Amino acid sequence: MTAPTPRRALLAVALAAATTVGLPGGRAAAAPTPASEPVSGPLPVPPAPGADAAATAAARTVDNRFWYSLAHWRAGIHDGTRAVDGARAGLEIATPTGRTTYTDPHTAKKATWEYATWTSPVHRSTVPGTEAIASWNAATPAGTWIQIELRGTYTDGKVGPWYVMGRWAAGDGDIRRTSVDGQSDGRTTVRTDSLAVDDPSSGIRIRDWQLRLTLYRKPGADRGPTVRLAGAMLSDVPDRFTVTASTPSGKAHELKVPRYSQEIHAGRYPEYDNGGEAWCSPTSSQMVVEFWGGRASAKALSWVNTSYRDPQVCHAARSTYDAAYKGCGNWPFNAAYAATYRGLAGVVTRLTSLADLETLVRAGIPVITSQSFLAEELTGAGYGTAGHLMTVIGFTAAGDVIANDPNSPDNAAVRRVYARREWENNWLRTKRRNAAGKTVAGTGGICYLYGPARPGPVQAAALKAVGVL
Structure with a gap:
């Protein structure tokens, strides 16, 4: 649930790799097949709203x-x-x-x-x-x-x-x-x-x-x-306690992403930060890796105690562990881990609105996000955090966020629906007040993007629309 220390206010991941949509070097391996298809097929990506080029450039923050x-x-x-x-x-x-x-x-x-x-x-x-x-x-x-x-x-x-x-x-x-x-x-x-x-x-x-x-x-x-x-x-994201609300698309869409709980691993492998709340990042990474068809081999998992459920999550934690940070929450290390699976690419980036995130999800790309909040700032979460990773897998017709939240007691409880306005503000703000009333940093739209090294046309269009390609 939380990073080992509340040190950040930053980052995210972005996908990049050779593609058939006008990018050089498009002779990449065929895109991996998601472990399960979206409930409804990828939707057409709406065109970016027309705007004066100079005004658009001036408004950029990433x-x-x-x-x-x-x-x-x-x-x-x-x-x-x-x-x-x-x-x-x-x-x-x-x-x-x-x-x-x-x-x-x-x-x-x-x-x-x-x-x-x-x-x-x-x-x-x-x-x-x-x-x-x-x-x-x-x-x-x-x-x-x-x-x-x-x-x-x-x-x-x-x-x-x-x-x-x-x-x-x-x-x-x-x-x-x-x-x-x-x-x-x-x-x-x-x-x-x-x-x-x-x-x-x-x-x-x-x-x-x-x-x-x-x-x-x-x-x-x-x-x-x-x-x-x-x-x-x-x-260069401006300091802000609140952000302007985005307009939802009005269309429900959900991806079938595997669900893994970090909490069932509590107390495991102290040398990799002891499981549980410290493993939100690798647990989220593993969900998306497997959505795209990534599988750890039996040899890669042979070191894990055979009595442990979901050994691939333990493997993800070991494979993302930063020995200086003494935790598994190093953002680029997680993206690099995802890209060790054949046909996958991974990057860290920032998005600037929940509408951008919705564009990616509607194109079939789940997004791992970093956010921090008090328990009362996210209805239904049941916890507060100085820094937590979860995977956004869809949106309801009303625009609320459907997330695979690894801070859940078991795998079955991982899927959550969070109120759009609360979730959006928690994720995009750069300033917030902690439980003691002290002003501390917010995450400012950080996310990880993992996906095919050769994205399809709809995926590439979405990545381009949000400024990644």
């Missing part, structure tokens, strides 16, 4: 940029890396350019690695922003891992440092997956999985940014990691 096609990977600066084609384009090591020794801060394990790097083109954001969150999708066979860094240029022209946004591998046999807190230049600071301007009231914003990917493998190995997608979301 900018997304992801690299994922062969043309994307050929761009930028290669230092020992190469772009590779295939079912899904990617970035790999061609010739290592150096060796380094890395001592894992969480295990004290010391090992030598060879590496190569790729530096992205500079992206000029349409939204000079206060917060950046990176996303990546990669395959990391045993003996490999990757590091993701982000560097911003501020609105006064000064260039910031390279910040480590994650050291990541799908497994935990070589290194422990970790964020790197404590990085700061006095203007921006890394807070687990996001880079935030320290004092937005100063007027300083991140204007441009670029990524640097370092791919590591054991010396002399023939095979290294393959990065399939990398990018970031930059946002």
Whole structure:
């Protein structure tokens, strides 16, 4: 239900990958089939309302940029890396350019690695922003891992440092997956999985940014990691205790997404934050992974106690655990986990209205959202939270939100219906008052988007309509 510490007010996930709708590199694997079809087939996505282009640009608060096609990977600066084609384009090591020794801060394990790097083109954001969150999708066979860094240029022209946004591998046999807190230049600071301007009231914003990917493998190995997608979301969401209500579509729509409770896992695996309320993020991730047909193999689940129900949720928790954060709620780590399943892509982003979220759901895409609220602020929830993930799977004819809420006593109780206005405000606000009356941060529309690496036309149109593609 809650994150290990109430540290955030940010983020979300966005889908991106090669597609047949005018995007480069559209030779991806066939889209996976959802575990069950929507109750009613994907509905036509309504066109975006007409508006003056300049006014629309001025109103933007979120900018997304992801690299994922062969043309994307050929761009930028290669230092020992190469772009590779295939079912899904990617970035790999061609010739290592150096060796380094890395001592894992969480295990004290010391090992030598060879590496190569790729530096992205500079992206000029349409939204000079206060917060950046990176996303990546990669395959990391045993003996490999990757590091993701982000560097911003501020609105006064000064260039910031390279910040480590994650050291990541799908497994935990070589290194422990970790964020790197404590990085700061006095203007921006890394807070687990996001880079935030320290004092937005100063007027300083991140204007441009670029990524640097370092791919590591054991010396002399023939095979290294393959990065399939990398990018970031930059946002400048204004401070607000309330948001303007959106207009519901007036049409009921619900997706059949598997239902999993985090609470049946309470007390399990203290080394991965002890199950229960700490596992809302991986439990939500697992629901959507399985909606798209993702299945953990028997080998992958062999470590889980055979007496435990839903071992795949335990596997998701282990696969998203951040050893520095000491929890499973690292947003990009969850998106990267989802993308370890064949044919899936995952990103973190922000949406700007519940109407945007409804557009995605009506196109067949469930959305994992992050929100915080007091018990009395969400009728029927029965709890309050400083930070909680749930999966939006549909809307009633009245526009109320149908969610798979993992903070439920068992799987059967996971499906909930929440009042639209309450839910929308809880999710989109950036400021709220906690139980002690203190002003604290809200989540500001953060969400994870997982789906086919090659979305169909209706899905691609929806993603484009909400600014992800």
